[in-house]
Amino acid sequence: MIAEASTDARASILLVDDMEDNLIALEAVLGSLNEPLIRARSGEEAMKALLRQRFALVLLDVRMPGMDGFETAAHIKRLDQTKDVPIIFLTGAADDSGYAFRGYATGAADYLTKPFDPWVLRAKVSVFLELDRKNRQLERLRERERAEYGEVGARLAELELKLTEERPPDLMTLRTEVRELRRLVRRGRL
Secondary structure (H helix, E strand, O other): OOOOOOOOOOOOEEEEOOOHHHHHHHHHHHHHHOOOEEEEOOHHHHHHHHHHOOOOEEEEEOOOOOOOHHHHHHHHHHOOOOOOOOEEEEEOOOOOHHHHHHHHHOOOOEEEEOOOOHHHHHHHHHHHHHHHHHHHHHHHHHHHHHHHHHHHHHHHHHHHHHHHHHOOHHHHHHHHHHHHHHHHHHOOOO
């Protein structure tokens, strides 16, 4: 059996902005979440951080010298290792409505203009942190099932999770069958 990592493992958040004051403000707003906040002062620095460690979320400024936020986001979404990391753009460029469209087009999960409401930002970040926790739980479940029952067990775990989340009434019988199949596998009858 694989040793499981703690379910309450802390998820890092990458803060990307070339302005020190903006990074300090983000840390003040998000500090109460008690998650590691990692700073990057450029797109290049952000990419290095993303390749070194796993992040639950990236808060990314649009206007930065060198590689801007849009280019950084495009690089993030292009790499297999980082393509699923959610990005929230934060920008003072409220005057350009095309920026929001461009942000979403590069794969951003959200786009906020400065000054932003700290409560709204904290709430949005909390949602992504919870999603990250759920994804890590699912991955641990897959690993455990794969170790115990092979690929079939991992697929069954995914199917059962989908059935639980969607709760279609006519498919509840299928969920029961999946559990019965798993019980039979555990007892060595399949």
